[in-house]
Amino acid sequence: MYKSFLLFLICFSAAAQDQPAVKHHEIRTNVLGTISQGAYNLSIEKKTPGNFSYGLGGSITQSASQKAAFETGNKSNLPVWDITPFVRYKLSKSIRSYYFAEAFSSLNHGKNKAILRNTDAANTAVYSVEKSKYTSLALGGSLGYKFLIKEVFALEFLVGFGSNLLNTKQSPDVVSRVGLSIGYQF
């Protein structure tokens, strides 16, 4: 394992010394999101001639453990799907490895549960746990770092948060955008 990691670092260092040809499209998936949240996702990004790029991502969450934590555990929200358009600005000059800043919006849909106090016909109140669905729109920002391997494969770290603006009673306040993605450039 240690040798493999060293080999990876050597390959990466060697590869980082030359500037590869710019490829204008990238397709990628967030491996961290899939493993940790059960979120199956795909993003496509297009680079402009300048420092900007833009793209669209989407994910569907299918996780038995997340579902169980929502249904019977202490999780109040269950994300179901999201569509995330984004714009990025490259902060470094290198083509092979660079930092970037991102602004994104996220149309997100999920389930929520809350304790509600309802009054029956006899004017007696009863507390109960009630589940509902929400769809909201978030705006947010992220910071990331990307580097290329063998000119076509991209590895990307991303950390960001957005704030939901619609259906704020049901939807989560914060939409996180954290990822470790593997991509292919063409």
Place this chain on the structure above:
Amino acid sequence: MKKIQYIGFALLSFVLLVACSNKDSEFFNEVTIQVPNQLVIDTQSSYTIQDTLWLHTAFSRYLPEENYSNLLDVYQSSGQATGFQFAFILEKKAANGTWEFYPLSTNLIEELGDVQEYNGYYTGYSVYNQTAKTYDFRSGLKLTETGEYRINFGYESLINQAVIFRSNSQANNLVVNIRSKVAALDASGYYSFMVN
């Protein structure tokens, strides 16, 4: 390079600002209401050996709740809980002046509901009475030794001079907590008494 730092700082600030306000993710399957005087200590002006100190509850399943005009049905809210549990501690002052847990063992009288002695505390259990629609408990502490005693109901007692009743809700039903001020407790959260 400076531009990168400024943009990075601005974005990081935004991220931290947004992340600081989050009502999300954690869900606690319980509610807490406040209703005073639902547990009564039958106090006496003085106690002698063989006297019994009685604790009792008989609270309705329909309880008033702060800020609401209608009554709350705690029986339905708790998924038809068959009882509410609470804890208490009886201590006796030792010869060296320290307070020590006082085990009653056979001198703990169970009349209504259930009472248990554990290592360092007691639990009481108010059971649901289908006919009266109340949660009933009555237990006696038979006092067989002279000395200085005190009772408290744990953390809530010491902070709020109250007892917490917790519903024994089954499966995934909501747990209802009733925080109830106990009239007999002093400002420190104890009911202190002397047995002569």
